[in-house]
Amino acid sequence: MAKTKQFTKPPKKQKGKAVLPETADEYQEAADNQEETGGKWRAGDPAKSGRAFVRALEIYDKGLQRYPNSFDLAYNKARLELEITQQPALVSHIGLPLADLLKQTLNSHRYVLRLNEENPDALFNTSQVLTSLAEQLSEGHESSTAIPLLQEALELLSSCLSRQEMLLEQQQADLEDADEGGVALDVEERPASTTGSETSGQTFTIETPITASDLLDTVHASLSALTTLVSLVEAGTLETLGDMAHSLTEKRAPAYVGLLSADAQEAARFTVALDRASFVGAFADAQYNAYMIEAETYLARLEAFSIPGKEQNATALGSEAEARTELATSVIARFEGSSDLPLDLCWKQLSLAQDLYTKATKLGSSAQVYLSRGDVEMLRHRLASSPYTKVTDGLRKSAPTLALNAYTYYKGAVRLATDEDAGLKSKAQQRIAIASDVRVFLYGIEASADVDCLQSDKATGLVDCVEEGLLETALAEELAKSLPVK
Structure with missing residues (x-):
């Protein structure tokens, strides 16, 4: 967001007759x-x-x-x-x-x-x-x-x-000039400077000084934009974006953190480390999809999420889970329809992702986390029910349970969704209907009575599930056949 x-807005005047x-x-x-x-x-x-x-x-x-x-x-x-x-x-x-x-x-x-x-x-x-x-x-x-x-x-x-x-x-130079022989104020503790006269009846602007936190906010925004951009650009642009992120995380941010008060530095370092890890994960995904690195290298890059204190931070747990899910999704996409899919690697990453989301929910539940947990189960169901990959009997027998888990987590997302989550709630409702249809079509389980999704929305949801790798194309096409013809 x-x-x-x-x-800062001008101070308010006494209310009088409306003019x-x-x-x-x-x-x-x-x-x-x-x-x-x-x-x-x-x-x-x-x-x-x-x-x-x-x-x-x-x-x-x-x-x-x-x-x-x-x-x-x-x-x-x-x-x-x-x-x-x-x-x-x-x-x-x-x-x-x-x-x-x-x-x-x-x-x-x-x-x-x-x-x-x-x-x-x-x-x-x-x-x-x-x-x-x-x-x-x-x-x-x-x-x-x-x-x-x-x-x-x-x-x-x-x-x-x-x-x-x-x-x-x-500002620092001005403070040194003003405090000759004294002790300069910490950059986080300077009073705001003002212009104008309050006694004259004229409103005035309050100009707050720049702080180290402001610079770190800008670093955070820059890394967020870079993380989004790397997934969209051509491979030839990646190196430049990687250099930009490296300069921000390894040079500029540490210098800004050093300007903070001692008790604020630990939290700031954690935030920078998480921003760096999120970028590294997105960057590795872009390189993998461009055939610049292999899955083993991609996996090693995710060690960037080994951040001290992450177990007590729901955002960090969720970010790592998302990165590991993305790794599995990209590997599945590369080997779609092939018996060479590295099943163990994908299954392990998805299982780790689910464990991370479970830990995150213990720190505070959200609709987004439950939607993501449902997606992970849909991906694991895809692996367990794959007609192309050699799957153990035990894993294949778990497929109906995985589809049920996905259905349950999507229902949790709908239950937790607020007015601010209208789009997320709609997506979860689509996926409840799709998970229910998967259970009916593949396992003969009776259709759920509490599905609340228009057929047109379900069709949109099927397209999204295929694009996000949650469903095999062939299965989505079979499910689509049950939708009314317009």
């Missing part, structure tokens, strides 16, 4: 009031919250019509749009599909950068919009459109990081 950088805004500050204040209303209703009534946020955006638009050079109005409008895109429950009440809303948000951020192309928060937020839009497009099989967006995001993040480094260096 994209992380927005906040630009039409005249100054840029008054437009900002009016928008603030609508944002505050939207925030109050966000959890309890997303529709009411969405209407308030739409009113805030309209106020920003009117303000910018009168004050087109107001950086504060432009920035806060773009910031609000970005925040809305990260709340699925709100998006449905804005009146635009998510992809279109992201494109609108990108235009707003480009406008902000035209007003100030050096503002680090604006650079960071624009990169997050680009990354979110690229992820949407890549999920819709529009990789050729997503790639340049991710490349632009990385360029903006590079500019952001350079700007942050320069500002931090200047």
Whole structure:
């Protein structure tokens, strides 16, 4: 999920008789009031919250019509749009599909950068919009459109990081000049600097200083964009992206961690190590699929997840499980229809993934983890029931149980899904129906009565399951025959 950088809003004035805004500050204040209303209703009534946020955006638009050079109005409008895109429950009440809303948000951020192309928060937020839009497009099989967006995001993040480094260096120099003979403040403890006069009745902007945490946020965003990008580009580009990630994780991030207070460094190192491991896994997968490395090398690369303390971190456990599942999926895809499939390697990685997800659920359950657990069981079922690979009798006998497990985990995903997980819930419902059909078709088990999935959605789900390697193509085609003909 994209992380927005906040630009501190002007302090609120005493409420009085409602009047039409005249100054840029008054437009900002009016928008603030609508944002505050939207925030109050966000959890309890997303529709009411969405209407308030739409009113805030309209106020920003009117303000910018009168004050087109107001950086504060432009920035806060773009910031609000970005925040809305990260709340699925709100998006449905804005009146635009998510992809279109992201494109609108990108235009707003480009406008902000035209007003100030050096503002680090604006650079960071624009990169997050680009990354979110690229992820949407890549999920819709529009990789050729997503790639340049991710490349632009990385360029903006590079500019952001350079700007942050320069500002931090200047801040440190200013502190040394101001504290001659004294002790310089820690870079995480400096007070915010302000401009303007509170007593004059004029609103003013509070400019928070750059901290080491800001630089690490930018490193994290850069590695996330790189992790997404490596799965989309041609093989010839991989080495360059690998070099970029290496510079971030081995040179720049350690230097930034060293600027943190001592009690914050351990957590920061863990986060960087996890970002590095996730990139290494994605990079190895891209190299394997490009026939640049073999499965044994790929497997060895996943040792990057040997991070001290990961057993107490659900995100780390889930990330490693996802990487090991991806390894097995890619190997299965390479050997599809062949008796040479390294069954033991794939089975072991999927079993390890399931163990990792089990540990993660003990730290806190989520719909996504249960959906992933269902996918792992579908993959293991594919191996156990494969007509091409020599499978032991014991493993083949476990196939009906694996299909049942998948069905059960998908039901858990639906049960745990919230309003924020609408897309995930729909996918889980599709897969409940498909897992049920697998059990009926292959094992003669009576169809489940609690399947809640339209036939058209089931058809979409079958396509997705084949693309993700969860089902053999031949089996999916047989299941599709049972769907009504349009």
